[in-house]
Amino acid sequence: FYLTPSQVNSILKANEYSFKVPEFDGKNVSSVLGFDSNQLPANAPIEDRRSAATCLQTRGMLLGVFDGHAGCACAQAVSERLFYYIAVSLLPHETLLEIENAVESGRALLPILQWHKHPNDYFSKEASKLYFNSLRTYWQELIDLNSGETTDVREALINAFKRLDNDISLEAQVGDPNSFLNYLVLRVAFSGATACVAHVDGVDLHIANTGDSRAMLGVQEEDGSWSAVNLSYDHNAQNEHEVERVKMEHPKSEEKNLVKQDRLLGLLMPFRAFGDVKFKWSIELQKRVVESGPDQLNDNEYTKFIPPNYHTPPYLTAEPEVIHHKLRPQDKFLVLATDGLWETMHRQDVARIVGEYLTGVHHQQPIAVGGYKVTLGQMHGLLTERRARISSVFEDQNAATHLIRHAVG
């Protein structure tokens, strides 16, 4: 069963999104020129999510990919909420006060983020009030804790990740009188998501990673060739430090059961994740919540199932590993992708394909007639063909689409 090229194209392009930071005649004040994003579902509904936004009250831009498992609820929630937590963590005390006062007196709120969303990317309307209240509690605490110190991006990222995971967990324990919301918060907590987030502000690039998605920097060497620099470490069984960390956090007696078949407790591929309360809560808490929860939850075998050898929770954390990188002129692009891409392609190939895509559009060999005998018709045919190649390299206007096309072959 084959798809025609145009069907392939429409599938590949269904979710593509491009954003260009506005510029004026080649002069651009931002270090981010723009981004291309896309996703190709492996299963339906797709469990991966992506987000991009510009911080409005502080400088910088946030970009992230989120890989969900055991359902898409957690990835969806994290993609909606995490950037708000990060932005709030970065805000100076005065701005937090201003925002709180505005909420208190019912005035219009300063916008915190400007989202760059694909039409298919959605936000859950029902939960927004709940999410907002949790976020507000967070900034109220930040106001109370006012340390007077300037905000460090690394710390802000770590705090935001941990706080959001904490809120997800808490919301599920408390529940919600609205049955739809109650079910939602439980699904969010019982499913899981990894996150790989980039914060770019001028030449400062911070990557906060939780799980096995990856951030990779495309570097153009002096000879014009492309190489890749990893800006995150995968949190999985292939990462020795990560295995070591998990083992350190639990008694020696559990050591042999902690990582089985390259999975955490023989079950989970990523060693860090949002949600996944089955690897975080005590057995009692899990049982209590499931039993008092709605029937749908009770009927689900997965949620009732307790991981084997489950003695000293939590086994899982959402705390990210943060890498700071000072951008150099040769750093041309950043690729954020979930394991789906990295499983099929080597990072070196990714660097080359994206690099050649970005420059190749501009540098096609010019045609010269020279002394050859060429007719108008032949030239017209040649040019039409070249135009088709340029405008699409199979019609890709989007570097992410182009990359996926290579990944799926």
Place this chain on the structure above:
Amino acid sequence: AASMFLRLLSDIQWRAAHPKWRRMTSSQRSTSTTAEPHPVSLPAQAQVVICGGGIMGTSVAYHLSKMGWKDIVLLEQGRLAAGTTRFCAGIVSTARPVSIELKMAHYSNKLYQQLEQETGVQTGYMKTGSISLAQTQDRLISLKRIASSLNVMGIPCEVISPKKVLQLHPLINIHDLVGAMYVPEDALVSSANVCLALATAASRNGVQIHERTCVSHVTIQKGQVTGVETDRGRIQCEYFVNCAGQWAYELGHSGEEPVHIPLHACEHFYLLTHPLKEPLSSSLPTVVDPDGRIYIRNWQGGILSGGFEKNPKPLFTEGRNQLEIQNLQEDWDHFGPLLGALLRRMPGLEALQIMQLVNCPESFTPDMRCIMGESPTARGYFVLAGMNSAGISYGGGAGKYLAEWIVNGYPSENVWPLDLKRFGTLQSSRTFLRHRVMEVMPLMCDLKVPRWDFQTGRQLRTSPLYDRLDAQGARWMEKHGFERVKYFVPPGNDLLDLDHSKTFYKPDWFDIVGSEVKCCKEAVCVIDMSSFTKFEISSTGDQALESLQYLFSNDLDVPVGHVVHTGMLNEKGGYENDCSIARLSKRSFFMISPTDQQVHCWAWLKNHLPDDSNLVMEDVTWKYTALNLIGPRAVDVLSELSYAPMTAEHFPSLFCKEMSVGYANGIRVMSITHTGEPGFVLYIPIEYALHVYNEVMNMGQKYGIRNAGYYALRSLRIEKFFAFWGQDLDAFTTPMECGREFQVKLDKGMQFLGQEALWEQKQNGVYKRFTMFILEDHDTDMDLWPWWGEPIFRNGRYVGKTTSSAYSYTLERHVCLGFVHHFDEKTGEELVVTTDFINQGEYEIDIAGQRFQAKAKLYPFSSLFTQRRRKDEVELSGYQRE
């Protein structure tokens, strides 16, 4: 291969040159191309130095020498005809929408035709004719408009059917055509050879030509050209002519005192092919397909085809090495769409072999018209450049007009549309030029409908009220860089589609402007008129009055507080400017002129006012925001805001007084409106602008005040028969010819500029007369609208052209203004135009080939009469319907 070919081409051309010419310059033309000694040293001085050996420079030299000037040196940095001229496609086309351009092209054609005979240099002149194709009805309308103006100039021209196109040119695919225009006398030339022929003739007349001589800069002292510095030494001169083509901008900027010549180069491509199997006839007409953006001419049995792409490539923005022009690359990918258009138009050419794609930079100007004339800041510094890729068509005529300008002080035609002084420093920014030419080059082929406007380089000069007006629905147009309101889109109506305005028929703002006009007639409207040029002239003694009395035709020795409408005339009595002057005190005057007069008027006054430190002139355009309050209730609004009586007995018409408006003091209030309606213009120091505007709008609410734009103003002034300088009036029009004798005080007790010419006209009569035409059988909804430049016919014979037109909401008719001449039926000689001649004729106006009956009037309707007439017409039209 490219350079090989060009060298070949140039050798052929050199060999073709006349023996006499060759003898004279033989030492400079030996086979080696570099590092030759210069055998003839440069003269130490000359009357005129021309920089640039292209078609423009040689044409100026040719015409100057023909007019008897001999002491002329022409300098060329490379070789003659080596720049854009060499690469030029060589098409001489007279189909030009602007009348002065049409005249230049027509003259060029006639000149080139006899040039070979005159000089002995083969010019390759071939009368092939040209066909302009129309793929759409709108395009056909624009071609018909051009055809009308060609025909009345006596240039044969025909609007033809697609079938006829096929008869004229068998290769054309006519399936998508709706019609075409055929101009049988258009021609082809070898442009480089035309250039050499002109140079040959000029040198025979005594012009010295020096190649490989580079002008580094021009020296200017006390506003007067004194000499030229070159890489081979200095030449003292009285006149300098900058014909440096795309380098003219840089050359203008190279001296200590910059001369701003706003033009910018773009790459321009055309294709050359080998001959067809059956070589194309050299008499086959040139084809212009503007909808396909291409032109196609026969070339040595094959074709030459180029075009104006949508995505032009500007170059040399930073000002590059001038030799780079040699190394420009062919860019086939860029040319692709044009090649596609070519093969669609002539599918039979598929198998034709390519010879070369030529990349030939052309220079473009901010308004698509060429640049000629004298610098406003340096006397004796003349410019002729920026041909917008029509250099060969304009070359002859442009050179002639510029030579006349230098010799006589003015050219023989009105060249204001091309005058360098229509630009100022504000059009000289590199960024502005780069952005604007990227818009201009595609526009060469785009359809130009009435009231089209540039989109780039906007929002440069704005009134302090810009944002306020914009928020209220203002739609903008631009004049001399200044944003002006066309009209206000009422709230709830804001989905107005811009594309609908692009029409030769009734525009979609018709009712919007109608309601603004109605408000001006019945209540009161505010129009922001800040763009008008404003000068203050004052002196310690009577110098200001005395010199202004000499420069202006009306009597300015009026009591303080009076406003005088007056022309600023040249020696021939023609309008150099038309303005309103208020006498602020015994010794100071406030002068208001049209927006685009800022540079021209300043230069004129500078040149004519005595050099006296006690006489001070200041450009205060930027200091004042002008609000025009038009309408019967303006008086009420203003008196409430100022607690001062504003009625006619306290504040008569044509009066000026400083008073307070709201909290703001020192507002200059004048009882003029530029429309003939009652009202006032407020000249407000800019920091008070917002306050006064707010006060006026608040107070005006109960009188039904609203914002209005220039379209309403235009309709009002045209129905009142008010002429505007730059549209209706020019340097070749005198007050006597437009019914403004009352603004001329021949007996004011002292001499003034133009007085003699006006005396003569008063005694002997005028040869043209400004006339108002009311279209009689024109259906506003269904018929094409008049614009300007429409031919006027009297008793079936051509007598002149319209200069402006508008729909009069009061008369419910279209009104055209224009000039009527009296050509002798047999000889064509111009005769005196009398009132009887005007009144005793049956008139028709030709709009794109269709004639409409018109009633001629020499005086405007009085407002009372207007109202009575309107009633009559309502009754009459009711009668007709039965």
